Amino acid sequence: MQAFILIQTEVGKASAVAVQIAQITGVRSAEDVIGPYDVIVRVSADDVAPVVQEIRRVPGITRTLTCDIPEKPNTI
Amino acid sequence: MQAFILIQTEVGKASAVAVQIAQITGVRSAEDVIGPYDVIVRVSADDVAPVVQEIRRVPGITRTLTCDIPEKPNTI
Amino acid sequence: MQAFILIQTEVGKASAVAVQIAQITGVRSAEDVIGPYDVIVRVSADDVAPVVQEIRRVPGITRTLTCDIPEKPNTI
Amino acid sequence: MQAFILIQTEVGKASAVAVQIAQITGVRSAEDVIGPYDVIVRVSADDVAPVVQEIRRVPGITRTLTCDIPEKPNTI
Amino acid sequence: MQAFILIQTEVGKASAVAVQIAQITGVRSAEDVIGPYDVIVRVSADDVAPVVQEIRRVPGITRTLTCDIPEKPNTI
Amino acid sequence: MQAFILIQTEVGKASAVAVQIAQITGVRSAEDVIGPYDVIVRVSADDVAPVVQEIRRVPGITRTLTCDIPEKPNTI
Amino acid sequence: MQAFILIQTEVGKASAVAVQIAQITGVRSAEDVIGPYDVIVRVSADDVAPVVQEIRRVPGITRTLTCDIPEKPNTI
Amino acid sequence: MQAFILIQTEVGKASAVAVQIAQITGVRSAEDVIGPYDVIVRVSADDVAPVVQEIRRVPGITRTLTCDIPEKPNTI
Numbered sequence: 113m114q115a116f117i118l119i120q121t122e123v124g125k126a127s128a129v130a131v132q133i134a135q136i137t138g139v140r141s142a143e144d145v146i147g148p149y150d151v152i153v154r155v156s157a158d159d160v161a162p163v164v165q166e167i168r169r170v171p172g173i174t175r176t177l178t179c180d181i182p183e184k185p186n187t188i
Numbered sequence: 189m190q191a192f193i194l195i196q197t198e199v200g201k202a203s204a205v206a207v208q209i210a211q212i213t214g215v216r217s218a219e220d221v222i223g224p225y226d227v228i229v230r231v232s233a234d235d236v237a238p239v240v241q242e243i244r245r246v247p248g249i250t251r252t253l254t255c256d257i258p259e260k261p262n263t264i
Numbered sequence: 265m266q267a268f269i270l271i272q273t274e275v276g277k278a279s280a281v282a283v284q285i286a287q288i289t290g291v292r293s294a295e296d297v298i299g300p301y302d303v304i305v306r307v308s309a310d311d312v313a314p315v316v317q318e319i320r321r322v323p324g325i326t327r328t329l330t331c332d333i334p335e336k337p338n339t340i
Numbered sequence: 341m342q343a344f345i346l347i348q349t350e351v352g353k354a355s356a357v358a359v360q361i362a363q364i365t366g367v368r369s370a371e372d373v374i375g376p377y378d379v380i381v382r383v384s385a386d387d388v389a390p391v392v393q394e395i396r397r398v399p400g401i402t403r404t405l406t407c408d409i410p411e412k413p414n415t416i
Numbered sequence: 417m418q419a420f421i422l423i424q425t426e427v428g429k430a431s432a433v434a435v436q437i438a439q440i441t442g443v444r445s446a447e448d449v450i451g452p453y454d455v456i457v458r459v460s461a462d463d464v465a466p467v468v469q470e471i472r473r474v475p476g477i478t479r480t481l482t483c484d485i486p487e488k489p490n491t492i
Numbered sequence: 493m494q495a496f497i498l499i500q501t502e503v504g505k506a507s508a509v510a511v512q513i514a515q516i517t518g519v520r521s522a523e524d525v526i527g528p529y530d531v532i533v534r535v536s537a538d539d540v541a542p543v544v545q546e547i548r549r550v551p552g553i554t555r556t557l558t559c560d561i562p563e564k565p566n567t568i
Numbered sequence: 569m570q571a572f573i574l575i576q577t578e579v580g581k582a583s584a585v586a587v588q589i590a591q592i593t594g595v596r597s598a599e600d601v602i603g604p605y606d607v608i609v610r611v612s613a614d615d616v617a618p619v620v621q622e623i624r625r626v627p628g629i630t631r632t633l634t635c636d637i638p639e640k641p642n643t644i
Numbered sequence: 645m646q647a648f649i650l651i652q653t654e655v656g657k658a659s660a661v662a663v664q665i666a667q668i669t670g671v672r673s674a675e676d677v678i679g680p681y682d683v684i685v686r687v688s689a690d691d692v693a694p695v696v697q698e699i700r701r702v703p704g705i706t707r708t709l710t711c712d713i714p715e716k717p718n719t720i
Contacts, residue, residue, distance in 0.1 A: 113389065116221060116228050118194075123706055145192060146696060147255035148604070148709060152192050152228075161341065161408055164298060174275055177300060178406060179223035180389055189693065199402055222392060224300070224405060237645065237712050240602060250579055253604060254710060256693055265465065268373060268380050270346075297344060299407035304344050304380075313417065313484055316526060326503055329528060330482060331375035332465050351478055374468060376481060376528070420525060420532050422498075427630055449496060450620060451559035452633060452680070456496050456532075483527035493617065541569065541636050544678055554655055557680060558634060560617055572677060572684050574650075601648060603711035608648050608684075635679035 114181040115160045117167060119151040125172035126150035132170045138163035149177075190257040191236045193243060195227040201248035202226035208246045214239035225253075266333040267312045269319060271303040277324035278302035284322045290315035301329075342409040343388045345395060347379040353400035354378035360398045366391035377405075418485040419464045421471060423455040429476035430454035436474045442467035453481075494561040495540045497547060499531040505552035506530035512550045518543035529557075570637040571616045573623060575607040581628035582606035588626045594619035605633075646713040647692045649699060651683040657704035658682035664702045670695035681709075 121129045126144035130151045133142040138157035145152050155163050160180070168176055197205045202220035206227045209218040214233035221228050231239050236254065244252055273281045278296035282303045285294040290309035297304050307315050312330070320328055349357045354372035358379045361370040366385035373380050383391050388406065396404055425433045430448035434455045437446040442461035449456050459467045464482065472480055501509045506524035510531045513522040518537035525532050535543050540558065548556055577585045582600035586607045589598040594613035601608050611619050616634065624632055653661045658676035662683045665674040670689035677684050687695050692710065700708055 116219075118224075143192075143257050145255035145257050146693075146700065146708060146710065148194075148253055148707075149255060152255060161298075161410070164408070165410055168298065175300075176298065177224055178298065178408065179221035179225060179228060180392070180406065181219050181221050182389070182393055222389075222396065222404060222406065224403075237602075237714070240712070241714055244602065251604075252602065254602065254712065256696070256710065258693070258697055268371075270376075295344075295409050297407035297409050300346075300405055301407060304407060313486070313526075316484070317486055320526065327528075328526065329376055330484070330526065331373035331377060331380060332468070332482070333371050333373050334465070334469055374465075374472065374480065374482065376479075420523075422528075447496075447561050449559035449561050450617075450624065450632060450634065452498075452557055452631075453559060456559060481528055483525035483529060483532060485523050485525050541638070541678075544636070545638055548678065555680075556678060558636070558678065560620070560634070562617070562621055572675075574680075599648075599713050601711035601713050604650075604709055605711060608711060633680055635677035635681060635684060637675050637677050 113158065113160045113183075114154070114156045115164075116179040116181065117153040117155060117164060118149045118177040118179065119153065119167075119173055120175040121150040121172045122174060129170055129172045133167055136163065136166050139167070189234065189236045189259075190230070190232045191240075192255040192257065193229040193231060193240060194225045194253040194255065195229065195243075195249055196251040197226040197248045198250060205246055205248045209243055212239065212242050215243070265310065265312045265335075266306070266308045267316075268331040268333065269305040269307060269316060270301045270329040270331065271305065271319075271325055272327040273302040273324045274326060281322055281324045285319055288315065288318050291319070341386065341388045341411075342382070342384045343392075344407040344409065345381040345383060345392060346377040346405040346407065347381065347395075347401055348403040349378040349400045350402060357398055357400045361395055364391065364394050367395070417462065417464050417487075418458070418460045419468075420483040420485065421457040421459060421468060422453045422481040422483065423457065423471075423477055424479040425454040425476045426478060433474055433476045437471055440467065440470050443471070493538065493540045493563075494534070494536045495544075496559040496561065497533040497535060497544060498529045498557040498559065499533065499547075499553055500555040501530040501552045502554060509550055509552045513547055516543065516546050519547070569614065569616045569639075570610070570612045571620075572635040572637065573609040573611060573620060574605045574633040574635065575609065575623075575629055576631040577606040577628045578630060585626055585628045589623055592619065592622050595623070645690065645692045645715075646686070646688045647696075648711040648713065649685040649687060649696060650681045650709040650711065651685065651699075651705055652707040653682040653704045654706060661702055661704045665699055668695065668698050671699070 130142045130144040140154040142153045206218045206220040216230040218229045282294045282296040292306040294305045358370045358372040368382040370381045434446045434448040444458040446457045510522045510524040520534040522533045586598045586600040596610040598609045662674045662676040672686040674685045
């Protein structure tokens with residue numbers, strides 16, 4: 113299963129949160145961004161839910177939104 | 189420069205929109221997703237703005253939000 | 265009368281808030297969730313408003329949205 | 341796995357959408373509501389994602405948001 | 417019981433929707449406005465829910481949000 | 493000129509904020525509510541802007557949205 | 569009085585809407601943009617409300633949000 | 645390149661944030677406003693991204709949204 117996790121953090125914490133999330137098993141990429149969200153994470157794992165729960169334990173996160181990627185190979 | 193583009197589409201158009209966007213120069217990945225957005229695109233180009241303008245010409249798109257990725261190598 | 269109450273809480277408080285809400289008379293279920301909301305409550309009472317007011321007194325809640333369920337037996 | 345699915349529909353379609361969703365395997369309840377969403381669904385299945393994909397095929401739906409319920413028995 | 421109902425309408429329909437809502441029993445005022453909402457209604461009735469359901473039957477409405485006014489005389 | 497002001501407050505401050513706002517010249521009503529907003533104010537004055545600025549000085553307010561009521565007598 | 573008006577339009581109409589708004593008396597600038605809004609207008613007039621009402625008559629607009637600029641010379 | 649930056653700040657900080665932003669190279673105007681945002685900035689520079697990053701370092705900012713202005717002279 114794959115998903116993007118859109119994350120809002122406390123002000124100024126995005127970069128540190130992204131670095132911590134990048135260490136979590138199942139996380140393929142974690143980047144701090146500028147816009148309506150502060151970190152965008154790409155997850156790839158047998159089950160996304162436990163990875164999201166581990167991500168949510170990283171201090172500084174205020175909101176997470178999961179965007180599941182349906183099982184369809186349309187990336188290039 | 190790199191950015192994520194969060195896209196909302198007309199109902200039922202996400203998959204077709206993602207396939208079309210994937211053909212655009214500067215687009216590294218384009219995936220239809222389930223959640224507050226319908227397609228999430230990763231752009232990598234000297235200048236993101238013209239790539240976004242080309243993306244917005246794909247029929248079926250109703251809203252695009254750009255999340256710039258600041259110049260910092262924190263992806264794994 | 266029946267309603268769902270969508271609740272946002274302070275970071276990390278969802279689970280404790282759900283347990284406290286579950287004790288309130290008129291509450292049929294109270295579960296912490298992951299997504300745009302932190303707790304989703306099902307209320308069933310002669311009058312929903314006083315139950316909502318009691319829910320709002322639980323510490324840690326930052327926002328409540330009431331979704332009334334019109335008088336129609338369409339659940340399975 | 342369990343989740344709430346918050347659904348927005350085309351104007352006036354909520355009730356019909358709820359009735360159709362109620363037939364889908366894995367759906368425990370589906371109720372049209374009044375508020376920021378039009379239908380609130382409770383899903384209980386080994387894997388939530390395919391149930392959500394089937395729900396999204398019901399005509400009249402404009403947006404779905406998944407709220408996963410973490411594996412924890414805190415409902416009454 | 418009293419409540420404000422915040423209403424979004426199809427483009428250009430706010431004024432006609434407000435006039436129709438103003439006729440409904442239980443409605444104290446209905447005004448088209450300019451901003452994130454198109455009509456703001458004040459309801460005063462033994463039970464707000466049936467008044468809201470009647471309001472929602474007025475053609476041209478796309479979204480209604482109920483803001484209950486708790487039983488407390490704090491208006492001037 | 494007339495307008496509704498939709499106000500969000502810090503948690504638990506709605507009632508006190510409404511009472512303070514009710515004292516401001518130009519304010520016709522100020523009520524704490526339950527929902528996406530915490531206080532809804534009705535303003536009637538030659539110029540709404542200065543009344544809004546005075547409202548915003550009340551401690552505990554986090555966000556104000558102005559909904560102008562166009563010059564048209566459609567209330568009952 | 570001065571204000572920014574944030575405008576959402578029907579898909580593909582932003583540029584035409586901006587050109588039409590630019591002709592309206594009291595409008596200092598009107599530019600189509602890419603993001604959560606489609607056109608951002610700067611108004612400068614004795615009274616902003618009638619200018620906004622004229623703007624809203626331009627076909628293709630779906631939502632307008634007014635951001636009043638309080639009377640204070642802080643622009644460069 | 646040109647863009648509007650829509651900024652939300654901590655309560656009461658808008659005016660001070662606007663004054664600080666106005667000093668940053670590439671910023672053409674920075675005004676505190678009343679509404680869904682607290683400061684609206686106009687940027688004009690070869691590359692908008694570094695200007696946005698410098699803006700985000702001003703203390704008191706909680707959220708920034710970039711609205712790129714496509715290369716088209718439609719301002720008056």
